[in-house]
Amino acid sequence: MANNHEEDTEWNDILRAKGIIPQKENQITEADIIDMMDEAIAKRNARNYEEKTVDELDELLDENNEEEERMLMEYRQQRLNAIKQELSEDKFGEIQHIYKTDFVREVSEASKDVWVVAYLYKDSLPICKLMSAHLATVAARNKSTKFVKIIGDQCIPNYPDRNLPTLLIYGEGDVKAQLVGASQLGGLNMKPSDIEAYLRRVGAIKKPESQSKASEETKQSSIRSSATAALSDDDEYESDDY
Template identity: 45%
Template structure:
């Protein structure tokens, strides 16, 4: 009697007709099939942890069933990469002229905060604010910090209005700080300026309360303490 598992042309015909059952897969072949499935599954599990470059390099190893999922992860990683690039796009205060104003400020980009400092050489408070802004620009790299000599952007802009800070978003002014009194004079600290800019929404500060208020509270506490001491001294003399 002919072996139904034999590799003969007649047996192949009978299997196609359904007369003979399908050929049994040897255990060694089953192990190879299982190993192939395992490799495929391992690829599916690891592509989630791959970088964009690794996804490109291993693209030929993925099965058709995985293409949609891989494309989804690729798009997610691309979006994350683009967001990182935007967040680290700036990092310094850019010097502009009146000719650059439209392109660098009002047309800077959608959903982008722009902080413009109008200043003039020889004004100490303007120099102080430029120093503070240089540090804040490195701290908040997703915000565009620019500075310009006042009269190059606004002809005949009065010096009494300096320093001036305009805050823009989508080409519109969202906040403005004009004149030395608004900034509190030469006692302005970096934290105080950071808090002021944060109140406009341009930056997200980690400061928990207004530094200026802390100074005022300390001053009032000192005054009250001094008043109480003087009062006790007068009582003792009486």
């Protein structure tokens, strides 16, 4: 009687171990099929959930079992967080005029959630007129940062005109930096880009994506150059040994 090499017998196991007959091909079990189906369904559901709005996800919550409801709630929360993030990034864009009684709420308290730039000024000063115009441009470009303005001696009694304009930079509920006067920005020659450069240095506004990318590319280029130089030095050292 001929031996069936496909049978699961002790003799066939010995022959396979010695390489006399080929190894038996792996068979897919029913459990494997169920696992693959579950994975495919999960991936399909994930794609479908990502394409739905918050209202559509709410409707589905009433139609699914406990596990599917958990997944729906997770996707719903992710969508809400994404919407909240988008709104917060374009929340401002203008300079808000405030009074002394507003300062704690609009600056100190507000800075626990966002960066706040408080601008102390006086309309009659030419340097303040220039700063006001440029700061309006900066605020429009950086809508995730809050900009407020308040007349200098209304904010701080007897605050001298020689200290104007003054920028108070708030973050995490406290003063992070302050700029007294405009000499560091170029005085009457300052430009909006000078103000932005200062605010970036103190962390009050974000770097443009293009600038961040260029900075990363410069960093990578520097690393490659250093590595190349190190290899060249090693080659010269080895050459000197012979």
